Amino acid sequence: MSKSDIFANLGSIKDKDLSVERISVGKVISYADGIVFTDELQDVQAGELVTFDSGVFGLALNLEKNRVGIIVLSGLAKIKTGDFVYRTGKILSINVSDEIVGRVIDPLGQAEDGKSAIAVGKEMFLEKIAPGVIDREGVNQPLQTGVKAVDALIPIGRGQRELIIGDRNTGKSSIALASILNQKGQDVICIYVAIGQKKSTLAQFIQTLEDKGAMSYTTVVSASASEPASLQFLAPYSGQAVAEYFLEQGKDVLIVFDDLSKHAQAYREISLLLKRPSGREAYPGDVFYLHSRLLERACKLNKENGGGSITALPIIETQANDVSAYIPTNVISITDGQIYLETDLFNSGMRPAINIGLSVSRVGSAAQLKAMKQVSGSLKLDLAQFRELAAFAQFSSDLDSATKKLLERGKRVSEILKQPWDLQMSVADQVLMIFAAVNGYLDEVEVTDLADWEIDYLNFAKSSNPKLVAYLLTGAKIEGTQEEALEKLIKDFKKAHPRFYKKEV
Ligand SMILES: Nc1ncnc2c1ncn2[C@@H]1O[C@H](COP(=O)(O)OP(=O)(O)OP(=O)(O)O)[C@@H](O)[C@H]1O
Ligand SMILES: [Mg+2]
CATH class of the missing domain: 1.20.150.20 (ATP synthase alpha/beta chain, C-terminal domain)
Structure with missing residues (x-):
């Protein structure tokens, strides 16, 4: 079938299966490693959702002169060279309803915990422009983590972004976990985004949340190490979309990204497969934007906008305490302070292994309890x-x-x-x-x-x-x-x- 035939048949295809509107059509010219290249897909926009003949969805990321690079979000095995690709005119979104609390979902909003599908609620976009300065107010309410060293010396306020940084196995996730557990009865919705972790580690984490009664106010977004890079790349944005759903209701939300080093690695993988030029440490040039556009969405809104807040605790894993590597410096400069954990302290029994001298909180002290x-x-x-x-x-x-x-x-x-x-x-x-x-x-x-x-x-x-x-x-x-x-x-x-x-x- 030629392309013009497809256009002629567009009406009948439309009636057949997908509910999305097909705007223009392209053809798969190559596919491998979760990446599809198609010939021109007229007027397609960066970040637009596209669909394939088999019903599989993809995300158009690279717009080149004669071809479009697409990351496939599921069912790569179903794609064949020559398949047709259709624009949808939409950007990626997930379905969020109040029922999402207490659930484990994948980055596309599907239930991962074997329970029923999430009830239809509101369509929340994965990418969104952060609230402007007029809609915000200063951080003025503390978020108690229940960890003495943090609450006393590196206080965190609602709406703040505080980085937890340290080598592997220094207790980074534990501080985030403690902060979630401490929100019990505080009317704070918690979201834990697990990126590139082992499934067993995550299962244990969820078990702890359940045992301690924290799942009743927590949502887990899971993109484990076995998931394709495309899903790991989307996970923090999905978590953020869930957070914004509750923010719109004027609620306080705590979101943990565990961890953004693996997120950057997933994005590097995608970028290299898309044949984008690589820069420092082989990361693409826009890796700063990858994290800044995510963390800018953490906010404390003013009363006119509901007064809700999103507090973000991104986690970064360093290699041999090197905080001057590319990704750590980026995220340090985006956040409002960092909790710096050290292996030496951890091994000497100082747990939590916080290096007080190097840890700071730039805005939280304004909100600290008297x-x-x-x-x-x-x-x-x-x-x-x-x-x-x-x-x-x-x-x-x-x-x-x-x-x-x-x-x-x-x-x-x-x-x-x-x-x-x-x-x-x-x-x-x-x-x-x-x-x-x-x-x-x-x-x-x-x-x-x-x-x-x-x-x-x-x-x-x-x-x-x-x-x-x-x-x-x-x-x-x-x-x-x-x-x-x-x-x-x-x-x-x-x-x-x-x-x-x-x-x-
Ligand atoms: N305050 C603490 N007191 C005692 N043990 C702790 C404390 N904090 C963390 N641990 C233990 O240290 C181990 C590592 O902690 P955790 O998994 O939080 O570290 P991590 O930095 O997130 O590790 P990874 O690099 O694997 O993600 C766990 O077994 C945890 O129980
Ligand atoms: Mg961890």
């Missing part, structure tokens, strides 16, 4: 002094008593920042602990006893002064009365638990 802000000021100072002294105290044996005291304080302050990944700490618990540490109440407790001290003390606080704990939970400023109550609490605890206080000071 009580946290009060106690974390001295915490930062103690830690900075400790870092400075610790390096040089290694070489000298006789230290003056002031230095020794600072070192002892520093050891305890670092020690209390350790936290198991599955322990979510409330604001009250965090303030209780940091208050004790920075005011020197831990100086007389052995470092090795601190973990037990923490458990006993927090329980003691809850039972002996629930009113104070309730006050601290609000995150409101600690005034004179609360300060007195805190001091009294620690003194009472000391009397009740003498076993922690054998050390001479």
Whole structure:
């Protein structure tokens, strides 16, 4: 059949199967590795959805003079040379409804968890222009992660983009997981986008979410390592589309991209197969745009626009702590700060392995709870002094008593920042602990006893002064009365638990 015959028959084809409108027609000239090249497909636009004879969908990415490069989104095996390709005039979208919460979907919005299809709701576009500055307002509400070190020192606000960066196996996913678990009962919808991970790792992650009761407010978008690069490339945009569905309802959303290094690699694979010119580290020239157009869509909207927010936690995996590689520097420059994790710290038992000196949060402190802000000021100072002294105290044996005291304080302050990944700490618990540490109440407790001290003390606080704990939970400023109550609490605890206080000071 010639092309003109096809045009003549267009009406009858249209009636036959696909519901999409076919605008113009091309022919497959080659196909391999998930990439199809067709001869000219008149007026096709970059990012336009196209369909093939077999009903398979593709995405037109390369518009060249005499041919069009298309990535196939499913069923590559069904495509043959000579097949016809039709424009649809649409850009890619997924179906999102309220029912998507608690589900696992693939990047095209199909259920991946073996349950029924997602009920028809709204068509959300994968690519969208980010809200402009007029529609936004400053980050002014905290997003508590439940991780002491993060909430105290690198606070995250709703609508912020905070990068989690570190080598493999340093606890990156665990921080994201902890943040999701801590949103229970906070009226925050969570979205976890898994890109290029092993299916088994993801299954375990979802199991943890289920066990901890977090699936009731979480959606997982999965494009595992076994999926084609095209789907891995689309996954973060699908997650973002789901997030925007809830943003439109004025809700707060937390979205985790785990991880964008693999996303960039999938995009590099596609770009090389499309024969695009490669640049630094063989990534195409527009790899910055790949991530910036995604992360720009994280936002805090003003009241007139519903007041919702999307907080993004992208994850980047580095090689040998090299943050100056191409993709890490790109994403560092796009985000509002980074949580930097280190293998050495992780192996020395400092978990979460956050390098406090290199981690920053550029906007979150504006939204930090008052009580946290009060106690974390001295915490930062103690830690900075400790870092400075610790390096040089290694070489000298006789230290003056002031230095020794600072070192002892520093050891305890670092020690209390350790936290198991599955322990979510409330604001009250965090303030209780940091208050004790920075005011020197831990100086007389052995470092090795601190973990037990923490458990006993927090329980003691809850039972002996629930009113104070309730006050601290609000995150409101600690005034004179609360300060007195805190001091009294620690003194009472000391009397009740003498076993922690054998050390001479
Ligand atoms: N705070 C913590 N306390 C104790 N163990 C932890 C902590 N954080 C993470 N871990 C453990 O460290 C291991 C690696 O964590 P995780 O998978 O989060 O790291 P990752 O950097 O995401 O790794 P990958 O590079 O494989 O993605 C896990 O077994 C996890 O349980
Ligand atoms: Mg991980």
